[in-house]
Amino acid sequence: MTDSFSTAAAAFPGLSFQVPETFRSIAENGVAQARAGYAMLREAAETGNEAIEEALETATRGAGTYAERVLELSRANTQAALDFSVALMGAGSLSEAFELLGGQARSQIETFVAQSKELAELGHQVATDAFAPIRDGASRALASVS
Numbered sequence: 001m002t003d004s005f006s007t008a009a010a011a012f013p014g015l016s017f018q019v020p021e022t023f024r025s026i027a028e029n030g031v032a033q034a035r036a037g038y039a040m041l042r043e044a045a046e047t048g049n050e051a052i053e054e055a056l057e058t059a060t061r062g063a064g065t066y067a068e069r070v071l072e073l074s075r076a077n078t079q080a081a082l083d084f085s086v087a088l089m090g091a092g093s094l095s096e097a098f099e100l101l102g103g104q105a106r107s108q109i110e111t112f113v114a115q116s117k118e119l120a121e122l123g124h125q126v127a128t129d130a131f132a133p134i135r136d137g138a139s140r141a142l143a144s145v146s
Contacts, residue, residue: 047137051137
């Protein structure tokens with residue numbers, strides 16, 4: 001930093017201005033602290049960017065997994081509806097048809113509850129996995145600042 005003062009003094013030779021050593025020392029310390037602070041902030045920003053990128057990639061994979069499972073459940077539900085329709089057409093009497101309807105309604109409710117629970121758990125897991133990189137990045141950034 002002393003070189004900067006010397007360079008500035010050389011640029012203006014007619015101006016004889018001497019900075020007291022105390023002020024020069026304070027200024028140099030201030031610049032050094034500013035550089036160190038900038039380096040820490042830059043590192044924290046880079047860590048944050050990496051965490052966000054990883055979170056987005058994880059969220060994208062998780063959304064794909066979730067959508068895939070929804071399609072699998074839709075296929076299973078469609079097949080169950082078709083099977084029920086075939087069974088209903090084969091009913092020999094009205095009482096048998098009502099018995100099939102009752103069984104189908106009960107089965108649909110049980111299936112709906114189980115599938116809803118499964119999708120809620122999968123959604124929770126996808127969200128947890130997606131935000132883990134951000135949580136970990138923030139923890140690392142705070143640890144490096146401390």
